[in-house]
Amino acid sequence: xxxxxxxxxxxxxxxxxxxxxxxxxxxxxxxxxxxxxxxxxxxxxxxxxxxxxxxxxxxxxxxxxxxxxxxxxxxxxxxxxxxxxxxxxxxxxxxxxxxxxxxxxxxxxxxxxxxxxxxxxxxxxxxx
Amino acid sequence: xxxxxxxxxxxxxxxxxxxxxxxxxxxxxxxxxxxxxxxxxxxxxxxxxxxxxxxxxxxxxxxxxxxxxxxxxxxxxxxxxxxxxxxxxxxxxxxxxxxxxxxxxxxxxxxxxxxxxxxxxxxxxxxxxxxxxxxxxxxxxxxxxxxxxxxxxxxxxxxxxxxxxxxxxxxxxxxxxxxxxxxxxxxxxxxxxxx
Numbered sequence: 001x002x003x004x005x006x007x008x009x010x011x012x013x014x015x016x017x018x019x020x021x022x023x024x025x026x027x028x029x030x031x032x033x034x035x036x037x038x039x040x041x042x043x044x045x046x047x048x049x050x051x052x053x054x055x056x057x058x059x060x061x062x063x064x065x066x067x068x069x070x071x072x073x074x075x076x077x078x079x080x081x082x083x084x085x086x087x088x089x090x091x092x093x094x095x096x097x098x099x100x101x102x103x104x105x106x107x108x109x110x111x112x113x114x115x116x117x118x119x120x121x122x123x124x125x126x127x128x
Numbered sequence: 129x130x131x132x133x134x135x136x137x138x139x140x141x142x143x144x145x146x147x148x149x150x151x152x153x154x155x156x157x158x159x160x161x162x163x164x165x166x167x168x169x170x171x172x173x174x175x176x177x178x179x180x181x182x183x184x185x186x187x188x189x190x191x192x193x194x195x196x197x198x199x200x201x202x203x204x205x206x207x208x209x210x211x212x213x214x215x216x217x218x219x220x221x222x223x224x225x226x227x228x229x230x231x232x233x234x235x236x237x238x239x240x241x242x243x244x245x246x247x248x249x250x251x252x253x254x255x256x257x258x259x260x261x262x263x264x265x266x267x268x269x270x271x272x273x274x275x276x277x278x279x280x281x282x283x284x285x286x287x288x289x290x291x292x293x294x295x296x297x298x299x300x301x302x303x304x305x306x307x308x309x310x311x312x313x314x315x316x317x318x319x320x321x322x323x
Contacts, residue, residue: 017252037154
């Protein structure tokens with residue numbers, strides 16, 4: 001009997017016993033796997049559900065509701081720009097805002113007649 | 129499609145049906161594949177909870193890959209065994225290996241065997257499991273796939289990403305190491321009574 005044959009003869013009964021007594025998963029495992037399948041299928045129809053299903057806290061719920069990280073970035077940028085303009089407004093803005101708020105004889109239409117819609121053309125040119 | 133018709137469908141066909149939105153295909157695939165996936169994970173890890181987590185993760189990856197699966201290119205079981213191998217090795221590296229619990233190996237199915245025979249088979253299976261857990265990871269994988277799952281060497285080579293010759297070498301070394309561990313236990317496990 002060769003070394004290989006001897007090894008096989010010792011082990012074959014152990015392997016046979018292992019094949020006959022295969023470990024069985026709990027019933028809960030099937031339920032978990034099928035739940036995952038359901039979520040993955042829903043994810044294909046409604047993207048975002050899989051990610052949403054894993055969320056745990058209020059912050060991530062809020063983040064998801066407003067549109068995620070890009071929305072937070074846009075909101076932050078707008079807020080910072082607003083504060084900056086509030087603290088240090090450009091000169092022309094102060095005049096405009098003041099005239100609108102106080103109504104000091106300034107008419108919104110006043111500014112329109114001064115706009116040169118014809119650029120470098122003269123009236124005579126425009127009239128042909 | 130009716131459930132009866134699905135039970136005869138191939139794994140590939142069921143995965144395509146699942147990708148197309150058929151929930152019954154997932155049910156059939158789960159019942160067909162998850163016991164094998166779990167058993168393989170359990171034999172690699174020696175821990176029921178860890179093996180269930182690995183089986184769930186492997187099946188989740190299967191559901192996700194379903195739309196891109198190309199039927200006929202690879203066997204789903206081969207792919208799953210590869211995923212379970214990688215996940216199990218990762219877990220074993222993170223945690224220390226744990227001793228196998230006496231209740232972890234299931235009883236053999238009821239049949240004509242006597243109670244004594246059933247208990248003997250369970251004891252042998254547990255002794256083998258304990259010995260398997262002492263093997264290096266790659267040897268353990270190769271021996272389980274070859275001698276318990278009954279896969280052919282080329283399929284094992286594909287799962288492990290090595291050559292067929294390397295598989296033969298790993299199984300031979302693994303079996304010699306198992307033989308050393310188990311020879312002394314044969315008397316205690318009733319092998320003399322079998323003759």
